[in-house]
Amino acid sequence: MKQSRVRRFRAGLVFIVLAGLAVAATCAPRLGAAGEPSAVTVLPWGPTPSAAFAYARATAIAAVGRALFNDPMLSASGRVACSTCHDPAHGFSAPNAMPVQIGGPELNRPGTRAVPGLTYAQFSPAFTEHFFESEDDGDESADQGPTGGLAWDGRVDRARDQARLPLLDPAEMANTDPAAVVAAVSRSASAGAIRSLYGGDVFLDPGRAFAAITEALEFYQQTPAEFSAFDSKYDAFLRGVAVLTEQERRGLALFDDPEKGNCARCHRSAATADGRPPLFTDFGYVALGAPRNRAIPANVERGYFDLGLCGPLRNDLADQKTYCGMFKTPSLRNVALKGSLFHNGVFHSLRDVVAFYAERDTNPAKWYPVGADGTVSKFDDLPAEFVANVNVEPPFGGHVGDQPALSGEDVDDIVAFLQTLTDGYMSGRKAATGSAASSQK
Numbered sequence: 001m002k003q004s005r006v007r008r009f010r011a012g013l014v015f016i017v018l019a020g021l022a023v024a025a026t027c028a029p030r031l032g033a034a035g036e037p038s039a040v041t042v043l044p045w046g047p048t049p050s051a052a053f054a055y056a057r058a059t060a061i062a063a064v065g066r067a068l069f070n071d072p073m074l075s076a077s078g079r080v081a082c083s084t085c086h087d088p089a090h091g092f093s094a095p096n097a098m099p100v101q102i103g104g105p106e107l108n109r110p111g112t113r114a115v116p117g118l119t120y121a122q123f124s125p126a127f128t129e130h131f132f133e134s135e136d137d138g139d140e141s142a143d144q145g146p147t148g149g150l151a152w153d154g155r156v157d158r159a160r161d162q163a164r165l166p167l168l169d170p171a172e173m174a175n176t177d178p179a180a181v182v183a184a185v186s187r188s189a190s191a192g193a194i195r196s197l198y199g200g201d202v203f204l205d206p207g208r209a210f211a212a213i214t215e216a217l218e219f220y221q222q223t224p225a226e227f228s229a230f231d232s233k234y235d236a237f238l239r240g241v242a243v244l245t246e247q248e249r250r251g252l253a254l255f256d257d258p259e260k261g262n263c264a265r266c267h268r269s270a271a272t273a274d275g276r277p278p279l280f281t282d283f284g285y286v287a288l289g290a291p292r293n294r295a296i297p298a299n300v301e302r303g304y305f306d307l308g309l310c311g312p313l314r315n316d317l318a319d320q321k322t323y324c325g326m327f328k329t330p331s332l333r334n335v336a337l338k339g340s341l342f343h344n345g346v347f348h349s350l351r352d353v354v355a356f357y358a359e360r361d362t363n364p365a366k367w368y369p370v371g372a373d374g375t376v377s378k379f380d381d382l383p384a385e386f387v388a389n390v391n392v393e394p395p396f397g398g399h400v401g402d403q404p405a406l407s408g409e410d411v412d413d414i415v416a417f418l419q420t421l422t423d424g425y426m427s428g429r430k431a432a433t434g435s436a437a438s439s440q441k
């Protein structure tokens, strides 16, 4: 029972083939009747022609998904595509350092959360309130608490269900209903490909057409080449084909050291027991007590709090007061390409984030508002009743004035290490900012 709750990570390519097989099983007869499979080539490693067909079909669907992802016609304004907020050059996070992005029919509605990067998001297991560790690291009986799902609060599991949210969110792509999306896509350059993949009459049934659109977006986001290349300098290092600099090596040691950074406790840095590369997240939920971001328009209202797992964007766990303030631990792969960090985008540089971890408790006046009388409003983005939910294990802890767990030099070393997590190192793909180029020796 407990074991069955453990969701295994999916290897992207294998999943595409399997997903393709499932789709082919339901659609092949219909397409066969239309004479479709004639275009199928049998791949050298393909066990059967039907597997090759499924693969070719999944690849074609992913290509449609790619076009849809980049198409602003999918929004009410005609000016916002998925890629407007999720820029491939920034690990599919925002192309700018604004804490939240602007959307809506008139392009004047700000969001309330920072845009997560989408690389490696496909590996998130489905959300569960009680996660039991797999055999990878030990104690199977320990309940790790809420784990998995998509978005900062895990309120959807599958990319196809997630796609509904931005398409219909009044502050994002702002379509009034799925039929509006379908109508726009039926007039787009992708319409022909969708008809040939899902049937010539697909647009006559908005429910079926919307499912096709969101499935295509999901297949695209599972494309290993763009979303999970595993070709950062750190991956090259793990495979023994690159050497970390002295500073990067020191940063890695501090990142892993339970008494120092202790980062790997949540942001896993070691390959799993069966040899899969690390994802730099355990998909768990933690309250870190990030400072309130006054640059988010919603925060002008003093009584408004984004409490993550317990609301307001997710509402099924609103009564679980011990979850208030918890957000999903993001993967740190490609984090150096992000302009805004943490769920509320309150930080804009890796150095600030790592220094916050080091000094939140030893120098809170540096991070939180200080009143005229010198009192620090620590944890100012949480109502007082939820402050007890905040994590106080290393690198946090200590008292005001204590020596922080990480020195200034340690912080620089960890930042140097984080910059080895940007994809494109091995393929030589050019990254938008920072790391990939500068970390090559």
Ligand code: HEC
Residues within 6 Å of the ligand: 069, 080, 081, 082, 083, 084, 085, 086, 101, 102, 103, 111, 113, 114, 115, 116, 117, 118, 121, 149, 150, 151, 152, 153, 159, 162, 163, 166, 167, 171, 172, 173, 217, 313
């Ligand atoms: C206006 C900006 C904006 C647009 C447009 C947008 N997104 Fe997002 N996306 C966000 C924000 C903000 C979040 C975080 C939402 C949350 O936590 O509630 C997010 C979260 C996600 C996630 C979850 C990632 C994770 O790691 O958990 C996925 C997947 C995603 N978006 C895909 C898409 C797709 C597909 C489209 C187009 C159909 C799209 N987004 C359009 C801003 C945007």
Ligand code: HEC
Residues within 6 Å of the ligand: 116, 117, 255, 261, 262, 263, 264, 265, 266, 267, 284, 285, 286, 287, 288, 289, 290, 327, 328, 329, 330, 331, 332, 335, 338, 340, 341, 342, 343, 344, 350, 353, 354, 357, 391, 394, 395, 414
């Ligand atoms: C107890 C679990 C935990 C530990 C330990 C931890 N983190 Fe995190 N990390 C999180 C969570 C949860 C978030 C998201 C918090 C939020 O948005 O409110 C996060 C966010 C981040 C981000 C921002 C990523 C983004 O996409 O916005 C960076 C960078 C980061 N952590 C680096 C580190 C480093 C470096 C260390 C060690 C010094 C560390 N973390 C230790 C759980 C942890």
